[in-house]
Amino acid sequence: MTRDPLDESFPLGDGVADAAAHVDCPYCGAEVELPLDPGGGAIQRYVEDCEVCCRPWQLTVRWGPSGAATVEARTDEG
Numbered sequence: 001m002t003r004d005p006l007d008e009s010f011p012l013g014d015g016v017a018d019a020a021a022h023v024d025c026p027y028c029g030a031e032v033e034l035p036l037d038p039g040g041g042a043i044q045r046y047v048e049d050c051e052v053c054c055r056p057w058q059l060t061v062r063w064g065p066s067g068a069a070t071v072e073a074r075t076d077e078g
């Protein structure tokens with residue numbers, strides 16, 4: 001068999017799956033659903049404002065080989 005299970009569990013390209021993670025805000029503690037971009041690279045760092053308190057998260061998103069994402073949110077102050 002030549003089927004690659006990675007291709008099925010980590011769809012890139014057509015219609016990219018709706019990926020999302022739940023993030024606990026490091027400022028106010030609210031749990032917010034964060035849409036993710038699986039096509040944006042294996043490790044992504046960017047800033048996203050909290051929906052609840054509007055303060056900036058320093059986000060690190062890491063995509064594992066199984067297609068699961070690990071999301072880390074930190075405060076701006078380090």
Ligand SMILES: [Zn+2]
Binds near residue numbers: 028029052054055
């Ligand atoms: Zn917040």
